[in-house]
Amino acid sequence: MADQSVRAVIFDLGGVLIDWNPRLIFQEHFATHGVMEAFMADVFWQAHKACHDSDAPFEQTLAVWRDSHPHYTDALDAMAHHWDRAIMGPIPETVSVLDALVARNVPVFALTNWPAQTWPPRMAEGMTPSGADDVFGFLGHFRDIVVSGQEKLAKPDPAIYRLAMTRFGVGPGEALFVDDLATNTRAADEAGLVGHQFLSAGHLQGHLERLGLL
Template sequence: MSGQRAPTKVVFDLGGVLIDWDPRRIFQQYFATRGVMEEFMTQVFWRVHHECHDTNAPFAETIAPHKQAYPEYAAAFDAMAQHWQQALIGPIPETVAVLNDLAARGVTLYALTNWPAQTWPPTHPNPDDYGFLAHFKDIVVSGQVQLRKPDDAIYALAMQQFGLAPGEAVFIDDLAVNADAATRAGMVGHQFLSAAHLRSRLVGLGLL
């Protein structure tokens, strides 16, 4: 990091870092075997999810053309539209503890998440579990801004909205492609592997 300022702020991804989730929880009852469900997930769901994800339109509206294209999956698509929150398992306590420790030290915190506008903020399984979101000074939600990681535009928007200078913030994401994109945008990208690994990195940076 020679020639760069030491980071003093932290930007968190949410899903897979602070909030555990698995969309398979929505679909289990609609497929005869796990293998069939995995085929749906791989070949259909993730593409449809990304296409429907980052828009303000109701899920039922964005999913309609996919139901026509894949009528055999119509019930699963309806479940996706009606029960998306069921994919949420809840906060990841070990990472929330890291967040709480950062907040206790007065570190300025932000979040940048790929999350549907239609289901923001998270409420399942217990809305009271998400009080830690109050630690964030600001949150950019992909569905609200109609951009998504790892596109360069959402990082530029977040840095401008958060008022971040290059090198001023660490960005934490469970996907390497998203962390790498943050590094290109001027943040210090860190791939989240575990809370313990993250804590060690933040200690090394002088943030904890």
């Protein structure tokens, strides 16, 4: 039976509506895949989180890792100056689901872990599809967007879900939260949202149909 209490949908962006792969920033800086994966595990994800927690320029935030891991200086410089290389563009199938919700006047919002320094998203020069006037124009569908880097909070911290619920005007059980990471959807459930792990646009559409939103 459809849960009639769900009246709004909150989307994550990266991995749900925007295709991104941070390894694209670094692939020319490492001789082997294994060395790059060691960098990702040892440095990148910690440094990435630090960039969310600070509104300072990336280069300043990353200085601590440059000092402690001088052999990764080139990769850290690439992270500081070429973040847009990770952005591969919209995921069109999910954008179509978003469009369908908007057409039915379902309130839609976004909650994203995204550094303030690189918001709003943009693609690297030469990567934008030919003829696309505004490749991320679908962001205009959202009634509000909570960006972690602007709030100095990030998923799965319960505080960012509470902030989003207040900003979006939704109460417990009233909004479906769509994220590709199970850690984030579980935290959303605990905060009072209805978590849904994103697996594919088709899977999401079917779930929205069962909820009576599509």
